[in-house]
Amino acid sequence: MWSTNTNNIIGAIIIALWLLAGSNYIGNLVIPPFEPVYDAAANTGAAKTPAKKAPQKAAAEAGAPQTLPVLLASADAGKGKKIAKKCVACHTFDKGGKNKVGPNLYAIMGKDRASVAKFNYSGAIKKMGGKWGFEDMDQFLTKPKVFMPKTKMAFTGLKKAGDRAAVIMYLRSFADAPMALPK
Numbered sequence: 595m596w597s598t599n600t601n602n603i604i605g606a607i608i609i610a611l612w613l614l615a616g617s618n619y620i621g622n623l624v625i626p627p628f629e630p631v632y633d634a635a636a637n638t639g640a641a642k643t644p645a646k647k648a649p650q651k652a653a654a655e656a657g658a659p660q661t662l663p664v665l666l667a668s669a670d671a672g673k674g675k676k677i678a679k680k681c682v683a684c685h686t687f688d689k690g691g692k693n694k695v696g697p698n699l700y701a702i703m704g705k706d707r708a709s710v711a712k713f714n715y716s717g718a719i720k721k722m723g724g725k726w727g728f729e730d731m732d733q734f735l736t737k738p739k740v741f742m743p744k745t746k747m748a749f750t751g752l753k754k755a756g757d758r759a760a761v762i763m764y765l766r767s768f769a770d771a772p773m774a775l776p777k
Contacts, residue, residue: 624683625749662732663776665759674764677757680749687768696747702726703766704773718744728776731762 678687684696691698697710706725708715719742724730734741735758737751752758766772 669759669763671763671767674760701769716746718742
């Protein structure tokens with residue numbers, strides 16, 4: 595027969611494991627785990643494309659990296675909105691919106707870095723200076739801590755170039771006069 599003390603210890607262990615699993619689940623909802631990109635073309639032999647296809651299409655099918663202007667031209671801001679749902683935990687997008695853990699991102703494209711009023715930026719972004727352009731935003735969204743060491747942003751980044759382009763197009767849509775696309 596178990597004592598009451600043994601039952602309490604077993605109950606505490608079960609509750610601790612349940613809390614650990616629950617916090618892991620909630621953490622993965624807020625910041626999804628990093629998903630490695632699987633290169634299907636390399637494993638299926640699909641990298642061999644006929645020479646008759648257009649060079650841009652053949653390069654895309656062969657898995658060759660596309661330039662950012664090409665990716666932006668084909669990016670869908672609607673897809674970017676879905677991907678950016680993970681951003682709303684820390685940012686707002688509406689004109690005059692409040693700052694949260696991160697600054698409001700309305701009209702961020704083309705804006706000076708560290709310029710959103712009433713937001714306490716890290717020293718890293720204040721030192722960097724400059725404006726948020728398409729290339730910079732793409733690099734920042736790839737791996738924020740690599741692009742800007744010592745940034746306060748906890749997000750690990752977006753691996754897929756198409757996802758980053760979609761988010762950039764979504765961010766671009768939040769402006770009275772959206773920034774012109776690169777050529």
